[in-house]
Amino acid sequence: MLRRIPRLFFLVLVFLPAALRAQPTPLTAAQYQQDFDYFWTTVNDNYCYFDKKQTDWAQVRTLYGAQLPDIRSRSQFVRLLENALAELYDNHAGLSTNLPDSRRLLPSGTDVCAQFQQGKAIVVAVRAGFGAERVGLRPGMELVAVNDVPIEQALRPLLGRTLKAVDEAAREVALNQALAGTHNQARKLTVRVRGKKLELYPDQPTAQLENIQYNGLxxxxxxxxxxxxxxxxxxxxxxxxxxxxxxxxxxxxxxxxxxxxxxxxxxxxxxxxxxxxxxxxxxxxxxxxxxxxxxxxxxxxxxxxxxxxxxxxxxxxxxxxxxxxxxxxxxxxxxxxxxxxxxxxxxxxxxxARLNGSIESYRLPNSRFGFNIPTERLYRVDGLPREExxxxxxxxxxxxxxxxxxxxxxxxxxxxx
Missing domain, CATH: 3.90.226.10 (2-enoyl-CoA Hydratase; Chain A, domain 1)
Incomplete structure (x- = not known):
């Protein structure tokens, strides 16, 4: 009887749901602290665009480090690092993992690009073949609200908390993050065209951005x-x-x-x-x-x-x-x-897309997921920064x-x- 137990245990494992079989060993508070310290130090020592940012990276350590004692799960830690990395407002910096309600990545996870022009959020480009174009969004339209939240209000939670000043670059990144939305919520975009408001639903009937397919390479x-x-x-x-x-x-x-x-x-x-x-x-x-x-x-x-x-x-x-x-x-x-x-x-x-430089990938020692940051500046041969x-x-x-x-x-x- 004892010799059959290992096989029975194996069969039970086989028929468990994958999510249960794959549960990682919970990390200790010390391991989360070690991962956070590795993350912060790596960015501090290697990120190559601090001179273009209003970010107080030392304050990032204080602000988000203070939240570590409350971290009890991987998902909470992912969200903490997402928020910390977002302080850089750099679309070329990101984690290798995400949560269902994480923001879509820019530019790969969005189908509309906008800028502030004379105080208004104006569509400047629409991705060909995707939902925003399909429902009639066009360059030149004024964006009024996202999911019924006025644009200026939608920006506030997406602006860094450690910025010495909120510059136009930070506002533009936040604007486009708001337009990209999250992986698990369909978007409603309210626009103004020739004085009239229109409501557009680019993720209906399906969220095309979550299932992008091409006809070959x-x-x-x-x-x-x-x-x-x-x-x-x-x-x-x-x-x-x-x-x-x-x-x-x-x-x-x-x-x-x-x-x-x-x-x-x-x-x-x-x-x-x-x-x-x-x-x-x-x-x-x-x-x-x-x-x-x-x-x-x-x-x-x-x-x-x-x-x-x-x-x-x-x-x-x-x-x-x-x-x-x-x-x-x-x-x-x-x-x-x-x-x-x-x-x-x-x-x-x-x-x-004006993405900054060349990225390098790093992996957290305990959580084991990665993050990417620009570590090399790139230029045209004559010295013009690539992003310009x-x-x-x-x-x-x-x-x-x-x-x-x-x-x-x-x-x-x-x-x-």
Whole structure:
């Protein structure tokens, strides 16, 4: 009988709900304190944009450290760190985990972008193919309320509690976090159009942002004599290299190429980016500049370097236009400034996501989930900060259809081969 108990116990475990089988061992108060100290110190020593922020990071330690004695669960600790990291109002800093009522990430988890203009919250971009566009939200509309909460009131809980002053950057991040909403609540956006209020429901009948699907890593076709390749948020997938090579080979006889990066909100890695650029050049060239401020703070010695990209076989040598927008982020932004720095592409579009620098990932020693923060500043080769780049050629967003693509085709028709 005793020899059968282990097998019986195993069978009981097999048929338990997964959530019960996977319950982690509760952490002690000392372990939560150790994780928080690791988190705070890591950000303090490595985050490279404190000079752009109004954040009092020392006060973050005092304010959120005082809440640690009340932490009894993983979810409570996740929320505490979410709130602490939000003090940086940096869309390129985040946790690797979330709660059902966590805010969606910017820009990958939202379908609308807004700015304050003359005191009003104005839509400046709408993500193509998603709920906000489907229900009629358009650039130029004034946002009045989110889930019946007036805009200014909706911002207040999203503004950092340790800010020395609430600057416009903090207000803009809070505005877009309010518009993104949480994972578990459908949004109601109230807008004003020509003096009339409209109520829009971008998450009905389903929350599309929680289940984003694409038709492959990329989509390609020929438009007249011009090739077109759209990257479907796959710059972090190494399988993109073979997919891009195949598509570009099929389009090798075209007179020009449109590379559409407007749906790359998830960033990516330099391997994929350099592979794509390598098919568009014929000689090794620099494409971006790096700087690591942590070494300046620690040793007083500035460290910076220029990264090169090497050509790959069967280069495409015809003119190239790159399309960008508010959902071109991180590695998509790096790819854009790289091609522009190498004078290999004309850039058409709006401001990009303006994500800060290059991120590094860290893991908490006891809780075991990770967090990401920018640790390297990135620049165009000539020294322009990547997040400040704005395309010289901008489409008319009020025009019907895909104004950016139309302008790209016009540009390629007049470009010299």
């Amino acid at each position: 990329l989509e390609s076709r020929q438009i007249g004599t011009v090739g077109y390749i759209r990257i479907n948020n796959s710059l972090g997938n190494n399988a993109m290299i073979a997919a891009f090579d195949s598509a570009l080979t099929r389009l090798s006889a075209t007179t020009g190429l449109v590379l559409d990066l407007r749906e790359t909100p998830g960033g990516g890695n330099t391997v994929v980016a350099r592979a794509l650029m390598g098919r568009l050049i014929t000689q090794e060239q620099p494409y971006q500049r790096h700087e690591q401020p942590a070494e300046v703070r620690e040793f007083g010695i500035r460290r910076s370097w220029v990264e090169l990209v090497a050509p790959r076989p069967q280069p495409y040598t015809r003119p190239v236009v790159v399309l960008v927008g508010r959902w071109t982020s991180s590695m998509g932004e790096g790819l854009t400034i790289g091609l522009e720095s190498m004078r290999r592409a004309t850039i058409i579009g709006t401001e990009m 780049f704005v395309p010289a050629i901008r489409p008319d967003l009020a025009a019907p259809g895909d104004a950016a693509l139309v302008k790209a085709l016009e540009q390629l028709q007049t470009a010299k081969p």
